[in-house]
Amino acid sequence: MIDRHPRTEISFNVNGHTLHGTLTLPPGPGPHPAALCLPGSGRVDRDSNAGRLRMDLGVPLAQTLAAAGIASLRYDRRGVGASPGDWREAGFLDNRADAAAIFNALRDRPEIRSEAVGVIGHSEGAVHAMWLGAHEHPAAVVLLAGYARSGKEAVLWQASRVAGTLPGPIRLITPLLGRIGARQLAAVEATTTDVARVGGMKVNARWWREQLVHDPRADLPGITAPVLAITGEKDLQVSADDLEVIASLVPGADVRRVPDLTHLLRRDSQAPALTSYGRLLRQPVDAGLLTEVASWLAPRLSAR
Template identity: 30%
Template sequence: MREEQVLVQSGVVQLAGTLYLPDSARPCPVLIVLHAASGGERGFFAYRHLAETLPAQGIGMLLYDRRGSGASSGDWATTSFEEQAADCLAAIASLSQRDDVLPDRFALWGISQGGWIAPIVAAQSRAVAAMAIISGAGVTPAEQMDYAAAYTLREAGFGDAIVAEALALRERVNAYYRGESGYAEVAAALGAAESAPWFAYSYIGPASELPADVTTDKWFYEFAYDALAIYPRVQTPALFVWGAQDRWVPAAESMRRFCAATAHLPDRMFAQLPGADHLRMAIASAHEDMRGAYSGTPEIDPAYTRLLIAWLREHLL
């Protein structure tokens, strides 16, 4: 395997990345990583398996620090999904100029939030020959976090009545972001709930963090995002994979919605891995807590690795 540090210019932003290539001198296809919200830097452990496995299969891999993260410039706090897609398109354009890269054989690997970015890129580039959506949410960010809150509350031992109370408060906050209620009443509702034992498990911020102007908060621009609206413009072969033990994304409901949204695609595949979690870690090896931290030593589910490699080889080589 050859490893090269690269820089990609995307408008005024410069992305710092690492390009992993097979030892062969022949031009190769390249997979580009699209980041999880919690994994903006190249060193994020959930990306390591790609560098360890793909070059040996004859497939290159580009992993760059997301804008505003690591050695890349820009401001992550104000970055939109469309800007992240533009960064990936800039990376495709840059790599396409290289003699050791096949300019029409790119794959996208988008995990979690990256699964929302990948189809935006694919809809704009004929160079994308395949995309793998890993743990992608087929629901809005607001629905996704409702699911995560319910999961965490139940894991902590709270019953259905408390879950319903927490979700109702989450909806009051989202209604405020939609402009349907006032700051004072929502701040008061948050203040009244903050001392409840369940509040810390609900992924709701305290009253002190409620913005008087919602347009200054990233959540305002993302909470109602429709991840499926782009798919009529997508013609790219697609692989969708979920871990059945995902605490962040409703796997079964997401698969149902993605299946309906991609009915026009002649080449698509769906898989749920019974022993894997959100990051495709085998649940037998480690447990992910409500903050995304692992106890034990997380190991990639081997069933996922076999599936991904076989699918990429079929579509890129």
């Protein structure tokens, strides 16, 4: 999909690193309300793509927001896309610190209304959006598939949920796979370096250690801005039940469980399964979801 709205390629020098991104503006004169878009975990770029694993969230989200009169900024994290460095060396807290710095840099841009800047996060990005909501006071917070439990609890829930959807022959060895996974998780927790080899693979060890102990429930009560939290009923990576936790900790939060919506922000009429991801990624992000987000954000940002 081509981004047809005015856009500017920009860079930020934050926390000793240069990060590159795209600022998409709505038509008409500014300054405009805006949203910072934060992607999920791993080696994903500003469009939530990791090599051939292409979620392609950035452009359609930016277009939908621009059509609703909202500017948006998305950027490549350290060592991803146009941003130099090694993504494996960046910790979970580094990603959060960079998001906070870029959020405040976006507020300072002349094209943007500083008091009308919100944040939209998906998966890991949603967890950082919770922290920003409590500490940087955005005008609105949108959480797409954000968990509300400790990182370790979220990982264990995900592993259990995925295991239950595997084909029958593989489910027979689920106990063995579980033991292997537990040993590897313990090995990651025991590391002390930024990058380490676990199970023969080089992993972003500091990111894992920091993510496993982080609990967003500490941040949620500090959010005073309007909150929209959406998780799909067929999400294999984040429990839709966490919406109830968000609602209990953020008074007035608008929480929505979406039938057939998956973690990939596509709808699937079939039973949820990790083996469906390849098929789902050949479909576009659910346009109705993007419209729902933009329609919710627009009046809350324009009112500021």
